[in-house]
Amino acid sequence: SLRDTIRHTPRFGFGRIATEAEIAKWDIDVRPDGKGLPAGEGDAAKGKAIYALKCIACHGATGEEVPGVKLPAPALVSDTSAKSRPKTIGNYWPYATTLFDYMRRTMPYNLPGSLTDNEVYSLTAYLLSANKIIKPETVMNAQTLPRIVMPARKLFVTDDRKGGPEIK
Amino acid sequence: SLRDTIRHTPRFGFGRIATEAEIAKWDIDVRPDGKGLPAGEGDAAKGKAIYALKCIACHGATGEEVPGVKLPAPALVSDTSAKSRPKTIGNYWPYATTLFDYMRRTMPYNLPGSLTDNEVYSLTAYLLSANKIIKPETVMNAQTLPRIVMPARKLFVTDDRKGGPEIK
Amino acid sequence: AAAMIPVSSSFANYVPVGGPALPPPVDPTKRIGPGPSKIGKRSTFENPARKPSDISSRSPLQDFYSTITPADLHFERHHAGIPDIDPNTYELLIHGMVERPMKFTLAELKRFPAVTRTCFIECAGNFRTGSEQMTPQDILGLTSQSEWTGVMLSTIFSEVGADPKATWFLAEGGDASLMTRSIPAHKGWEDAMIVYGQNGEAIRPAQGYPARLLLPGYEGNMNVKWLRRLELSDQPYWTREETSKYTYPVHNKIRMFSFEMDARSIITYPSFPQKIEKGWIEIRGVAWTGRGKITKVEVSTDAGKSWNDARLQEPVLDKAHTYFRYLWQWNGDETEILSRAIDETGYIQPSIKQLIEARGTDLGGYHMNPVTAWQIKQDGTVLFKPEGRK
Amino acid sequence: AAAMIPVSSSFANYVPVGGPALPPPVDPTKRIGPGPSKIGKRSTFENPARKPSDISSRSPLQDFYSTITPADLHFERHHAGIPDIDPNTYELLIHGMVERPMKFTLAELKRFPAVTRTCFIECAGNFRTGSEQMTPQDILGLTSQSEWTGVMLSTIFSEVGADPKATWFLAEGGDASLMTRSIPAHKGWEDAMIVYGQNGEAIRPAQGYPARLLLPGYEGNMNVKWLRRLELSDQPYWTREETSKYTYPVHNKIRMFSFEMDARSIITYPSFPQKIEKGWIEIRGVAWTGRGKITKVEVSTDAGKSWNDARLQEPVLDKAHTYFRYLWQWNGDETEILSRAIDETGYIQPSIKQLIEARGTDLGGYHMNPVTAWQIKQDGTVLFKPEGRK
Ligand code: HEC
Ligand code: HEC
Ligand SMILES: [Ca+2]
Ligand SMILES: [Ca+2]
Ligand SMILES: [Ca+2]
Ligand SMILES: [Ca+2]
Ligand SMILES: [Ca+2]
Ligand SMILES: [Ca+2]
Ligand SMILES: [Co+2]
Ligand SMILES: [Co+2]
Incomplete structure (x- = not known):
């Protein structure tokens, strides 16, 4: 076997207990049940302004695919029909919390980690609204965001293949 | 097994027959029975002159170890007693043919392959004579060289260990 | 007289006393070559290379004689380039459903019992087609293999007192994409590793220096590079890389959480x-x-x-x-x-x-x-x- | 208006429209790193190196996490430096006690059925002592291990019709030392190989490019590098490397033809x-x-x-x-x-x-x-x- 070949597992005593402050600093993930969402809030109008300032350069004026234009970043806005293209937040993202989580850790691409929590709530509101998932005036915060039911949610199934001869 | 796992060995037909000229060009080895020795001859007097010109710089004036002097090449001359140091042609080389073979392919270190067969015979004669194995006037050629019985010959034994617990 | 020649650092440059000045021969059996060195080089006749795009590079599979991928030719897939991580300040955090949330330095990770295993990594997006003029590298060069060394994740789970009720864990990278994936906890107890060695030496920056997650057989993206955080949980996180990416249509559904790479x-x-x-x-x-x-x-x-x-x-x-x-x-x-x-x-x-x-x-x-x-x-x-x- | 941004070769150099000019952050999670490339590099924090002398260099054994030696850290022992051999003109001659003396180009050697095996090579002179301040590299760094690929010598023996009565063969290198060793024919029929691959890629010049003899378990010197000639014979040649060198005193005798490296x-x-x-x-x-x-x-x-x-x-x-x-x-x-x-x-x-x-x-x-x-x-x-x- 290629596994660990030690017969007994002692506690080795290497490493140290992490402080709560250390954990809080890095523990930025957000789950669909809302766990991890910070205080603060935002709306689509504010989000639109931030988008114009910080996102347009890569994702285009509206976030939509423009025929013949090759942007350095993927389209963010289309419609909510499962058959439509491109695949974006509106028709391919099963959870809205993922949007908050991803943007906060990664966007804008060239300045990751530079957005405030309120900015991320606003951008989330803006993109959900542009994708026709929430009404333009809906405020996004730790309570409202996890409650959104994304159109694509029902399409996602967990892989149930287990090896063996079946091609699935 | 890590061996070749092909069941049958066909002849693959890759490669080509080597010509006799091609073989002759590369087949420069010399065996103790004299196989491989070329025509030509040489003696210690001529060898001494060649040595002075082409070998002295690295192996020193006499080829002997000089206390306190670190030469870039090993000593070539000492005596024929098995116990003496340094280990050279006189007390550590089992066959004289090896000397011809080695010098022809490798020496002088900076210009390998530059010696004529006659020069190699002469250098062989010179070094054998300096090591007190042949008389200074003995001519070295394809007939005389293989007949030399080197003082160290009797010391050499073939490793007969075959693995197993014995430390030998 | 006996010329006393100082021991030179290489005989290659030695000019014989009284020897004729000859042009350098082209026959390698007649010309002394350069001597030993600290680091070896490839033959100038051999120029294997990855094929890079903005976000990935493909291994030249057609050039390989066997299955260890030379580390400098290992395929790449980065989400925000290669971070420059100082191994002396690097720390790994493990928290969530554990008795003791802990931080480990690289030196501490190396003190745990180590294991070496050889396995492939393959990007789940490793498929291209469309032209007759494609090489193996073009078609599926997003897979490579290394001899990985590190600590079993199970050893670390035990050290921090991982809750047996945790069913998933989140792995997060320390690059500018802070990339995250949810991984079933059983994989962590089975054969997952935190590796710091690749083909005998320190893992290369492009493969996650100073430490990455290794999930043998699982899609490449989950083998989180530049690993900085693990959080044990009772559910997955549905991160962007496991929803918007690395999922695929199966008839009218979208299949997610496909982990094992198929034969x-x-x-x-x-x-x-x-x-x-x-x-x-x-x-x-x-x-x-x-x-x-x-x-x-x-x-x-x-x-x-x-x-x-x-x-x-x-x-x-x-x-x-x-x-x-x-x-x-x-x-x-x-x-x-x-x-x-x-x-x-x-x-x-x-x-x-x-x-x-x-x-x-x-x-x-x-x-x-x-x-x-x-x-x-x-x-x-x-x-x-x-x-x-x- | 929608700024039309050309697809840049790397986002790393991208300056945001209207964004504030910030000093580059030192936190690698906040700074996009360099993208994929043709050839990877080591971390600047890792500087493993061989210890070279005029004629050899020692592998940094203490730096290795496992047993594949990175090719550029493989130990060296050269007798006249590293020759620069053109693989397009390279030929191997095999003659002596054979039905058909033949020459093979490198491309031809590669066409024969190939085999890969991992084994160590160790210089028979791999022993140093004398000071308490010695590292593993100092003591016995003249051993390394690679994944070798090539053709079984037995395949070539069959191709040329090697005489079963041949008991030895001579192997000669194509460097400026034209180094030769006598090898028992049975080793050639057993597990000897002519290898052109090392750790997946072409063998490195320092290890015998474009092809070397591999005699698994036998002393390093016999694994003749830059192999250019094999001659089958009914006796050994007692070459300089098997008499003046690579022999050793055993009581009042000198032991020669010690092939296998002891445990x-x-x-x-x-x-x-x-x-x-x-x-x-x-x-x-x-x-x-x-x-x-x-x-x-x-x-x-x-x-x-x-x-x-x-x-x-x-x-x-x-x-x-x-x-x-x-x-x-x-x-x-x-x-x-x-x-x-x-x-x-x-x-x-x-x-x-x-x-x-x-x-x-x-x-x-x-x-x-x-x-x-x-x-x-x-x-x-x-x-x-x-x-x-x-
Ligand atoms: C410098 C270019 C750039 C800027 C500026 C930028 N992005 Fe992006 N964005 C990207 C790239 C490139 C990706 C794809 C990254 C990947 O796949 O790893 C991306 C991906 C995304 C995605 C995920 C899309 C999907 O379908 O998975 C979202 C959402 C997003 N960006 C939002 C934003 C927002 C909001 C801003 C402004 C605050 C922004 N981006 C600014 C380049 C940029
Ligand atoms: C540029 C330096 C240099 C010159 C010139 C040179 N040699 Fe050498 N010689 C060496 C070195 C170095 C070695 C050891 C090589 C090795 O061990 O691989 C050596 C080894 C030898 C040996 C083997 C010694 C032993 O005990 O194994 C002989 C014999 C020899 N040389 C003879 C000669 C002769 C004859 C000449 C002149 C024609 C010559 N050398 C010129 C550097 C030189
Ligand atoms: Ca254990
Ligand atoms: Ca968390
Ligand atoms: Ca066969
Ligand atoms: Ca011969
Ligand atoms: Ca991937
Ligand atoms: Ca050796
Ligand atoms: Co399992
Ligand atoms: Co045998």
């Missing part, structure tokens, strides 16, 4: 743009599966009508690139050559037709492992045979 | 100049034998009074460096730690005392494989324990 193979010799001659040809290639060991590779030299067993290079390792070879006597007729991998679960690498039957025509680009075919032309030209999508 | 091991962690702390320590090292597989490595943490089995890293391969690990709880007392290798023939790596008893005090420097001991001082300092010669 796959490719003939790397002969392949485009090589040319073959009549007579004996050793067909060579590589096969792998994320579900255990390759048990068989079959080769067809008649466009799939009949199949024969290739020889597998021993030792065949778990979840590892396995080299195969098959001797064939080509008579000069036009044909197609194909390979298919079979793994220990009984899975047989499918044709594109079987994949379409199983998943529909809108296949997407993830977890695609169809049999690759090469067309042999009468003049010995070898061309890729792009898969028909219908 | 050996060394603890590489902890070793000089590392320092250890009280508590759990995983003792790590490497063991090998030229006579088959390592069956056991024993570790002593009490200066040789008692011995315990180390764990062997699987898969344990034939004639291969085998990584071993042993968990030890150090209480802070002064002691000595040692390892000894045991191979499948039942051979137990000897102490220097046993070697002196067997061979006399004038041991020479070839085929020396005594147990290596490390002294552990109370402050955690680790020092080599040079072998007493009496």
Whole structure:
């Protein structure tokens, strides 16, 4: 076997207990049940302004695919029909919390980690609204965001293949 | 097994027959029975002159170890007693043919392959004579060289260990 | 008189006393070469290279003679470039459903009992087609293999007192994408590792220096590089990389959480743009599966009508690139050559037709492992045979 | 308006429209790194290096996490430097006691059925002692391991119709030393190879590019690099490298034709100049034998009074460096730690005392494989324990 070949597992005593402050600093993930969402809030109008300032350069004026234009970043806005293209937040993202989580850790691409929590709530509101998932005036915060039911949610199934001869 | 796992060995037909000229060009080895020795001859007097010109710089004036002097090449001359140091042609080389073979392919270190067969015979004669194995006037050629019985010959034994617990 | 020559650092530059000034010979048996050095180099006649794009680079599979990928040719897939991490300040945080949330320095990770294992990593998006002029590197160069060394994740789980009720854990990278993936906890208890060694030396920056997660057999993206955080949880996180990416259409649904890479193979010799001659040809290639060991590779030299067993290079390792070879006597007729991998679960690498039957025509680009075919032309030209999508 | 941004080759240099001009952050999670490339590099924090002399260089064994030696750190021993050989004009000649004397180009050698095997190469002169301040690299860095690929010599013997009555063959290198060794023909029929691949890629110039002889388990010098000629014979040639060199005193005789490298091991962690702390320590090292597989490595943490089995890293391969690990709880007392290798023939790596008893005090420097001991001082300092010669 290629596994660990030690017969007994002692506690080795290497490493140290992490402080709560250390954990809080890095523990930025957000789950669909809302766990991890910070205080603060935002709306689509504010989000639109931030988008114009910080996102347009890569994702285009509206976030939509423009025929013949090759942007350095993927389209963010289309419609909510499962058959439509491109695949974006509106028709391919099963959870809205993922949007908050991803943007906060990664966007804008060239300045990751530079957005405030309120900015991320606003951008989330803006993109959900542009994708026709929430009404333009809906405020996004730790309570409202996890409650959104994304159109694509029902399409996602967990892989149930287990090896063996079946091609699935 | 890590061996070749092909069941049958066909002849693959890759490669080509080597010509006799091609073989002759590369087949420069010399065996103790004299196989491989070329025509030509040489003696210690001529060898001494060649040595002075082409070998002295690295192996020193006499080829002997000089206390306190670190030469870039090993000593070539000492005596024929098995116990003496340094280990050279006189007390550590089992066959004289090896000397011809080695010098022809490798020496002088900076210009390998530059010696004529006659020069190699002469250098062989010179070094054998300096090591007190042949008389200074003995001519070295394809007939005389293989007949030399080197003082160290009797010391050499073939490793007969075959693995197993014995430390030998 | 005895010239006293100082010991020079290399005899290569030595000019003999009284020797004639000769032009440097081109015969390497007559010219002393450069001596030993601190770090070796490739022959100037050999220039293997990855094919880079903005976000990935592909390994030159057709240039490899065996299955260890030289570290500087390992495929790449970065989400925000390669971070420059100082190993002296690096720390790994593990928290969530654990008794003791802890931080480990790199030096501390190295003190734990270490394990070495050889396995492949393959990007789940490793599939390209469309032109007859594609090399193995173009088609599926997003897979490589290394000898990895590190600590079993189970050892770290035990050290922090991981809650047996935790069913998932989140792994987060320390690059500018702070990339995250949810991983079933059982994989952590089974054969997952935190690795800091690659092919004997420190892991390379492009592969996650100073430490990455290794999930043998699981899709490349989950083997989080530059690992900085693990959080144990009772549910997945549905991160962007496991929803918007690394999922794929299966009829009218979207399949997510496909972890194991399905069995796959490719003939790397002969392949485009090589040319073959009549007579004996050793067909060579590589096969792998994320579900255990390759048990068989079959080769067809008649466009799939009949199949024969290739020889597998021993030792065949778990979840590892396995080299195969098959001797064939080509008579000069036009044909197609194909390979298919079979793994220990009984899975047989499918044709594109079987994949379409199983998943529909809108296949997407993830977890695609169809049999690759090469067309042999009468003049010995070898061309890729792009898969028909219908 | 929608700014139309051209697809740049790397987002790393992208300056945002209207964004504030910030100083570059040092946090790697906030700074996009360089993108994929043709050839990867080491971290600037890692600088493993061989220790070169005029004629050899030693592998940094203490820096290795496992047993594949990165090709650019493989030990070296050259007799006239590294030749620069053009693979397009390279030819191998095989003649002597054969039906058909033949020449093979490199491309032709590669067409023959190929085999890959992992094994060590060790210089027969791999032994140094004398100072407490010696690292594993200093003591026995003249051994390395690669994944070699090439053609079985038996395949070539069959192709040329090698005479079964040939008992030896001469192997000659194509460097400026035209180095030659006599090798028993049975080794050629057994597991000898002509290899052109090393760790997946073309063999490196320092290891014999474009092709070398591989004699698994035999002393390094016989694995002739830059191989250009093989001659089958009914007797050995007693070349300079098998008489004046690579022979050694055994009492009043000189032993020659010692081929197999005897079983050996060394603890590489902890070793000089590392320092250890009280508590759990995983003792790590490497063991090998030229006579088959390592069956056991024993570790002593009490200066040789008692011995315990180390764990062997699987898969344990034939004639291969085998990584071993042993968990030890150090209480802070002064002691000595040692390892000894045991191979499948039942051979137990000897102490220097046993070697002196067997061979006399004038041991020479070839085929020396005594147990290596490390002294552990109370402050955690680790020092080599040079072998007493009496
Ligand atoms: C410098 C270019 C750039 C800027 C500026 C930028 N992005 Fe992006 N964005 C990207 C790239 C490139 C990706 C794809 C990254 C990947 O796949 O790893 C991306 C991906 C995304 C995605 C995920 C899309 C999907 O379908 O998975 C979202 C959402 C997003 N960006 C939002 C934003 C927002 C909001 C801003 C402004 C605050 C922004 N981006 C600014 C380049 C940029
Ligand atoms: C530029 C330096 C240099 C010159 C000039 C040179 N040698 Fe050498 N010689 C060496 C070195 C270095 C070695 C050891 C090579 C090795 O061990 O691979 C050596 C080894 C030898 C040996 C083998 C010694 C032994 O005990 O194994 C002989 C014999 C020899 N040389 C003879 C000669 C002769 C004869 C000449 C002149 C024709 C010559 N050398 C010129 C550097 C030189
Ligand atoms: Ca354990
Ligand atoms: Ca969390
Ligand atoms: Ca065979
Ligand atoms: Ca000959
Ligand atoms: Ca990937
Ligand atoms: Ca050697
Ligand atoms: Co499992
Ligand atoms: Co044998």
